Amino acid sequence: MSKPKFAMYWAASCGGCEIAVLNIHEKILDVDANFDVVFWPVAMDAKYKDVEAMEDGSILLTLFNGGIRNDENEHIAHLLRKKSKILVAFGSCACEGCIPGLANFSPINEIVETAFSTISTDNPQGIRPQTSYQMPEGEIHIPTLYPVLRTLDSVVDVDYYMPGCPPESHQIGAVIDLVVQVLQGKAELPPKGATIGAGNSTVCDECKRTRNVKTIKEFSRIQLMHADPELCLLEQGIPCNGVATRSGCDARCPTAGAQCIGCYGPAEGVIDYGARLVSAFASVIDANDPAEIDRILDGLVDPAGQFYRFNLAGSLLKAGKSAFQRSNV
Amino acid sequence: MSEKIGVYVCHCGTNIAGIVDVADVSQWAGEKLAANGVVISRDYKFMCSSLGQELIQKDIQEQGLTRVVVAACSPHLHEKTFRNACQGADLNPYLCELVSIREQDSWVHTDKVAATEKAKAILSGGVARVEHHEALEPLRVPIHPDTLVVGGGIAGIQAALEIADAGFHVYLVEREPSIGGHMAQFDKTFPTLDCSACILTPKMVDVGNHPNITLLTWSEVQKVDGYIGNFVATIKQKARYVKIEDCTGCGICWEKCPKKVVDEVFEAGLGNRKVIYTPFPQAVPKYPVIDAPNCTYFLKGTCKACEKFCPTGAIDFNQQDEEITVQVGNIILATGYDLFDVRRMPQYGYGRLANVYTSLEFERLGNAAGPTGGNIVLRDGKTVPKAVGIVHCVGSRDQNYNPYCSAICCMQSLKFAHLVHERTGAEVYNFYIDMRTPSKGYEEFYQRLLEEGTHFVRGKVAEVTNLARIPEEEGKLIVQVEDTLIGKQRRIPLDMVILSAGIQARHDAKEVGKLFGISCSADAWYIERHPKLDPVATMTDGIYIAGCAQGPKDIPASVAQGAAAAARVLGKIQQKEISLEPVRATVIEEHCSGCRICNDLCPFSAILYLEDKKVSEINPALCQGCGTCVAACPAGAISGTGFSNEQILSQIEGLLLLNIRQLEAVPA
Numbered sequence: 001m002s003k004p005k006f007a008m009y010w011a012a013s014c015g016g017c018e019i020a021v022l023n024i025h026e027k028i029l030d031v032d033a034n035f036d037v038v039f040w041p042v043a044m045d046a047k048y049k050d051v052e053a054m055e056d057g058s059i060l061l062t063l064f065n066g067g068i069r070n071d072e073n074e075h076i077a078h079l080l081r082k083k084s085k086i087l088v089a090f091g092s093c094a095c096e097g098c099i100p101g102l103a104n105f106s107p108i109n110e111i112v113e114t115a116f117s118t119i120s121t122d123n124p125q126g127i128r129p130q131t132s133y134q135m136p137e138g139e140i141h142i143p144t145l146y147p148v149l150r151t152l153d154s155v156v157d158v159d160y161y162m163p164g165c166p167p168e169s170h171q172i173g174a175v176i177d178l179v180v181q182v183l184q185g186k187a188e189l190p191p192k193g194a195t196i197g198a199g200n201s202t203v204c205d206e207c208k209r210t211r212n213v214k215t216i217k218e219f220s221r222i223q224l225m226h227a228d229p230e231l232c233l234l235e236q237g238i239p240c241n242g243v244a245t246r247s248g249c250d251a252r253c254p255t256a257g258a259q260c261i262g263c264y265g266p267a268e269g270v271i272d273y274g275a276r277l278v279s280a281f282a283s284v285i286d287a288n289d290p291a292e293i294d295r296i297l298d299g300l301v302d303p304a305g306q307f308y309r310f311n312l313a314g315s316l317l318k319a320g321k322s323a324f325q326r327s328n329v
Numbered sequence: 330m331s332e333k334i335g336v337y338v339c340h341c342g343t344n345i346a347g348i349v350d351v352a353d354v355s356q357w358a359g360e361k362l363a364a365n366g367v368v369i370s371r372d373y374k375f376m377c378s379s380l381g382q383e384l385i386q387k388d389i390q391e392q393g394l395t396r397v398v399v400a401a402c403s404p405h406l407h408e409k410t411f412r413n414a415c416q417g418a419d420l421n422p423y424l425c426e427l428v429s430i431r432e433q434d435s436w437v438h439t440d441k442v443a444a445t446e447k448a449k450a451i452l453s454g455g456v457a458r459v460e461h462h463e464a465l466e467p468l469r470v471p472i473h474p475d476t477l478v479v480g481g482g483i484a485g486i487q488a489a490l491e492i493a494d495a496g497f498h499v500y501l502v503e504r505e506p507s508i509g510g511h512m513a514q515f516d517k518t519f520p521t522l523d524c525s526a527c528i529l530t531p532k533m534v535d536v537g538n539h540p541n542i543t544l545l546t547w548s549e550v551q552k553v554d555g556y557i558g559n560f561v562a563t564i565k566q567k568a569r570y571v572k573i574e575d576c577t578g579c580g581i582c583w584e585k586c587p588k589k590v591v592d593e594v595f596e597a598g599l600g601n602r603k604v605i606y607t608p609f610p611q612a613v614p615k616y617p618v619i620d621a622p623n624c625t626y627f628l629k630g631t632c633k634a635c636e637k638f639c640p641t642g643a644i645d646f647n648q649q650d651e652e653i654t655v656q657v658g659n660i661i662l663a664t665g666y667d668l669f670d671v672r673r674m675p676q677y678g679y680g681r682l683a684n685v686y687t688s689l690e691f692e693r694l695g696n697a698a699g700p701t702g703g704n705i706v707l708r709d710g711k712t713v714p715k716a717v718g719i720v721h722c723v724g725s726r727d728q729n730y731n732p733y734c735s736a737i738c739c740m741q742s743l744k745f746a747h748l749v750h751e752r753t754g755a756e757v758y759n760f761y762i763d764m765r766t767p768s769k770g771y772e773e774f775y776q777r778l779l780e781e782g783t784h785f786v787r788g789k790v791a792e793v794t795n796l797a798r799i800p801e802e803e804g805k806l807i808v809q810v811e812d813t814l815i816g817k818q819r820r821i822p823l824d825m826v827i828l829s830a831g832i833q834a835r836h837d838a839k840e841v842g843k844l845f846g847i848s849c850s851a852d853a854w855y856i857e858r859h860p861k862l863d864p865v866a867t868m869t870d871g872i873y874i875a876g877c878a879q880g881p882k883d884i885p886a887s888v889a890q891g892a893a894a895a896a897r898v899l900g901k902i903q904q905k906e907i908s909l910e911p912v913r914a915t916v917i918e919e920h921c922s923g924c925r926i927c928n929d930l931c932p933f934s935a936i937l938y939l940e941d942k943k944v945s946e947i948n949p950a951l952c953q954g955c956g957t958c959v960a961a962c963p964a965g966a967i968s969g970t971g972f973s974n975e976q977i978l979s980q981i982e983g984l985l986l987l988n989i990r991q992l993e994a995v996p997a
Contacts, residue, residue: 204962205922205943213938221986229670243924244963268920270965271974280926280963 004183006035008050008090009080010042011066011073012100012149012205017091018042021063022167024173034180035061039080049078055066060084061179063090063162067097067313068150072143081156086179086189089195092165094152096265096273097313098155099165104148104312104319105304111145148319160190162197164261168249198248200268203260207242207251209233215286219299222259233259234284237299239306244270246276262310272316275306334366334459335394336452337385339376341431348435352444354400357449361989362456366390377407385411386418396462397425398455400448403432406566409499421464423911423971427786428455450984457983461976467908472558473658474902475500475675479550479845482510483884484876485663486532487891488898493541500611500655501536502564503546505594507612508533510665514595514689516696516703518884520774526698532610537613547618552653553845554934555870556953558658558907568648570619571605578615582644584634590623597689600700605635609698619644659871659898662855663891664841666877669724669731669831677723677828678793683708685793685826688741695748707825714824717749718808720790721761725831733852735831737763737879742829743774746783758784760810760819768885784795786821788813793826815935832881846932847872854880865894870907873897899978910930912954912971914947920966921945927958927967 010018022043022122031037031250038059039046062084068074092098103111103198114280131144152158162175175197181187190196199205210272211232218237229231240259242251246267253260266273281300287293300306308315338355351372358401359370369388373381375401388394388950390590397420399411412422430448438444474497478489481503489501501508512518513533513743533858536542545564554767571582586603595608602608605619625632626646636644638754671679671687676832679685684707706713720743725735739761746757759778764785766772779785792809798820802875805822812819834853842849847867855874858866865873875890877881882890901907923943927936935951936958938944947958947967959969982988 043811201920201966202922202924204924204964211923211925213925215929232924241921243926247922267964267966269917269974271978276963276965279960283930283957283961284926 003034003036005038005054005058006031007037007059007062007080007084008042008118009039009062009064009066009076011064011076011094011152012069013066013091013093014099015042016166016292017063017065019091020091020164021048021133023169023171024176026031027170027173027176031178032182042160048076048079051083054083055091056082057085060087061088063088065091065094065248066167067100068146068155070143070145073115074146074155077156079189086159087152087156088160088162089158090162091167091311092163092263092265095161095163095314096311097151098263098310100178101149101151101311101313102305102309103275104323106320107322107324108145108147112324136225148323149313151314159192161193161195163195163246163263163265164198164249168252171248182260188191195246195268198246198264202241202267203245203246203247203249203251203254203264204232205247206249207254207255210236214284215285216281216316217286218296220300222257229257239281239300241277241279241306243275263312265314274315274317277307278303332366332395333368333393334362334386334396334398334456335385335392336362336367336370336429336456336461337381337397337398337399337401338370338372338448338452339381340372340374341376341401341435342374342589345401345431345435345448348438348441348444349430349448350441351448353445354430354448354452356409356760357454358452362453364395365453365456365983365988366460367456368394377410382410382417382879383415384613385414389415389418389420394420395424396459398452398459399427400428400430400452400455403427403429423465424459424462426455426459426462428452450986452990453986454980454984456928456978457988458980461973461979463970465911466968467911468913468949469906469908470558470634471906472901472904473560473656474498475501475655475657476741476898476902477550477560477562477655477657478663479660479841480510480665480878480892481505481508481536481544481546482663482665482876483512483529483532483889484665484878484889484891484894485661486529486536487888488661488663488875488895489542490532490539491892491895492898493536493539495895496541497899497902498541498543500543500562500564501547502548502550503544504549504567505608506547506606506616506618507608507614508525508536508544508546509609509611511883512697513609513611514597516691516699517744517748519740520770522744522747526611526750530613531792533611533613537615545653545780546613546614548573548653550844552664552839553660555871556909556933556951557901560657560660560871561784562655562657562660564653564655566651566653567618567648568621570621570644570646570648571618572643572645573614573616575641576616576618577613577641578607579640581638581640583617585634585638587632587634588623590620596700597687597693599693601689613813619646627913645758645844651982655850659873659901660845661873661875661891661894661898662841662847662878663846663887663894664838664878666881667831669735669833671723671828671830673730674723674828675959676792677790677826678795678806679828682793682806682826684714684824685828688827688829690739691827692746695745695752703752705749712824714749714755715753716756716758716805716821716823717753717825717827718760718793718806718821719745719749719821719827719829720793720808721759721829722789723828723830723834731833731852733881734765737831737883738766738829740774740883742827743778743783745827745829746778746875748782750781750783755824756784758786758808758823760786760788760790760808762787762789768820778888786810786812786819788819797822816845832877835878838878845872847874865890866895870892871901878929889937910954912969913949913952914954914956914959914969915949915965916945916947917966917968918942918944920964922964922966924963926963927961930957930961932957 049311183231207233241262242260245262246264336358337352353369355372408427415425416422477503489499518878548566583603586605589601591601604624607617621627693699698988724730764774790886797803800820808821838853846869857864873894875894876887921944935948959967969976
């Protein structure tokens with residue numbers, strides 16, 4: 001009997017998710033032992049037409065990382081959906097847009113201008129990318145950018161979500177273990193739509209710092225103060241997102257002394273992560289005078305980055321208004 | 330769709346039907362929302378009538394409805410009506426949803442087509458929401474039979490006596506050393522000219538002696554926790570420096586006290602009092618207080634005259650402020666008013682021109698127990714005025730100060746005019762904008778004044794000055810006024826001018842309102858639950874308001890409100906138990922990581938942090954379902970009954986007609 005088939009793909013992402021998968025060390029051998037890896041651009045050579053030639057539903061497990069930024073991303077998302085039994089939105093980009101999703105604050109022409117003309121760019125001829133170009137050999141194409149980045153599940157049906165930027169290696173290992181056990185008939189798959197490879201409370205649950213009733217008189221940035229290593233960071237005025245972020249990472253950042261920035265996404269049952277966090281922070285600001293409240297809020301230097309760093313594309317907002325404005329690319 | 334939903338669209342006469350095509354809305358719901366569970370949809374002239382309610386009940390019983398949506402007025406008005414109707418037909422009342430197509434639609438739009446479409450959207454939201462409703466049972470909690478009355482003026486006194494006479498205990502808290510309020514300062518009351526003290530003091534004595542009243546004067550409420558039936562109030566009793574268990578109120582201490590200060594409160598600055606004092610001879614309780622910031626002993630460490638002469642050894646300089654906590658079921662706020670500060674209108678010269686008086690000063694001047702023994706004389710203490718002007722509406726009905734009518738000034742000014750006329754024979758001029766005498770016997774009193782020969786000048790006084798232009802004005806106060814009845818500017822030389830100052834909310838009314846969890850209008854008057862139909866209740870269950878704290882009013886109205894508030898409280902006490910709305914927040918324990926964001930937010934102190942489990946928990950008896958913690962919880966671990974994410978989001982989807990569009994969006 002042939003081994004079940006495994007695929008992994010990257011759309012609009014940084015590649016960190018791929019590294020995280022390789023970072024599971026010897027467990028990668030389990031993947032090889034139990035699966036036939038049929039498509040994984042970062043690790044092996046394969047052509048899209050090979051995938052297109054496969055039978056529908058013939059791939060058992062596909063880990064799809066990255067958001068949907070262009071028509072190529074969307075094409076492959078549809079293709080892999082058709083060919084896969086289990087499609088996992090793998091990592092923050094596929095689940096909720098992540099850092100590439102922050103581009104949803106800007107229209108495409110601005111993004112392209114920034115990429116091709118700012119001072120750090122060496123582009124003396126002022127070249128701009130063209131979606132099609134006539135070569136002596138014929139016309140060639142590059143993918144067309146969409147006005148906004150979308151999450152995987154806004155394009156295709158997704159079976160499971162695996163959050164994290166990137167997902168923690170031990171969580172990936174655990175998921176691989178689970179699928180192997182399911183194959184061996186020793187375990188059952190969670191219900192469709194579930195979040196896997198994460199906890200179902202918040203980072204605070206795994207954070208060892210002491211927590212008290214919170215009253216915030218001042219927000220500060222972590223590099224500007226000596227934080228108490230034992231005490232909850234948020235109580236000290238460091239805008240730690242752990243209170244709203246799904247557990248599963250073992251509270252790595254707060255344990256190391258840095259605030260949680262929210263890469264594991266919203267906790268179970270939370271519809272809009274940023275809105276939740278805004279509401280929570282606002283609730284514990286210890287002031288009644290509007291001017292004083294404004295002063296305290298000024299301590300949050302980058303509200304969009306603070307509250308929507310990972311989930312703008314997946315939020316109820318989806319994007320800033322400007323992103324939808326007509327762009328000239 | 331497992332639920333069978335009945336939809337009822339109300340015409341509300343022409344209130345709704347005049348703008349919204351209710352028949353169309355009803356028919357639309359029956360057709361388009363059938364896929365969402367609507368099995369019957371009707372419209373009716375008045376859904377809230379008993380016939381309308383019976384219509385719903387009949388459908389519940391005959392059609393087996395499991396959910397009811399009524400599109401009518403605001404839930405504020407008739408939610409209870411329709412819930413009860415459902416209950417009457419054995420459908421859990423919380424499975425009924427009332428959506429407002431009157432306040433939120435027909436009353437605010439003029440475009441009939443758009444308003445009809447909006448009504449459909451609102452109704453669709455209600456239908457989408459009601460599917461997620463749960464059957465709830467109200468929580469029943471006992472009502473503590475004791476009552477807290479705050480403010481010992483006539484409204485508070487009346488309320489306290491009504492409740493105490495009915496056999497229930499009252500804590501009456503008063504900030505000043507004695508109860509009595511403003512009424513104790515007045516000489517006569519309009520329009521009957523009863524002696525104010527003669528009718529007030531018996532009531533004060535009743536309060537002082539009543540076995541069911543615990544009188545806490547020289548005290549202020551610091552903190553209020555809890556909810557209707559179960560409030561806990563923390564009261565600060567300021568140190569009197571007099572042991573009330575030993576004091577007999579004999580008065581030797583204030584006789585012997587060597588230091589006099591100006592009495593800014595009771596005598597309105599016209600007279601003096603000693604440093605150990607009761608504000609007036611008939612004060613209740615009879616025990617004096619020491620005004621520590623002015624007391625020579627507290628300032629310099631010597632004197633102690635009061636202690637030396639006290640026959641019962643009742644003086645105790647070591648007394649400290651005390652905190653008392655009391656448990657009460659209901660609270661009545663009768664905190665009264667402040668007088669408009671006439672210094673804010675420098676054109677009237679108060680404080681600069683000696684013989685310009687405030688109304689309260691004149692009350693003391695005319696009072697037989699006041700600083701002049703009731704002789705109406707100028708500030709020199711001896712000259713009887715020959716011409717007196719009374720200015721109405723000072724600080725009232727004036728866009729620069731208070732826009733409202735203070736309600737009592739016309740009658741008060743007429744009373745002053747009468748007293749001046751009666752006691753001095755002086756020429757009296759009343760300067761008024763409009764004469765407002767709407768209550769029983771008031772217009773007759775005005776007629777009497779007209780017959781007494783009082784001069785009425787209709788016009789707003791521009792200025793009171795002492796700068797004479799002609800010899801006749803030398804040494805006089807001159808009132809510059811446009812007499813609008815003759816269309817001429819007039820300058821009237823007078824000896825005395827009385828400014829009939831308006832009344833305004835207590836300077837700290839907003840903070841006090843916050844303390845008790847009730848809201849204030851822009852003018853800082855406490856807001857009643859309904860301006861016509863529920864004038865003494867507030868939006869906070871168990872908190873009632875009476876007297877001028879609610880808005881300007883005269884003595885009869887204050888007394889009526891005090892009694893009304895008492896009747897409302899007695900009604901609650903007699904119920905012994907109260908059912909609380911089962912709209913409560915709950916913590917989903919496995920989602921809570923004990924971040925403690927919510928811990929300090931609950932206005933009812935219902936959230937407890939369990940140190941051992943590291944989770945927060947909500948006490949359902951204390952929770953009032955306000956939703957503060959639900960909104961604050963960053964983990965979404967707190968859910969509010971009746972306001973779950975599912976309910977709210979489906980309502981939004983329904984409002985956006987997403988439920989229908991999906992069905993209609995058949996690709997060509």
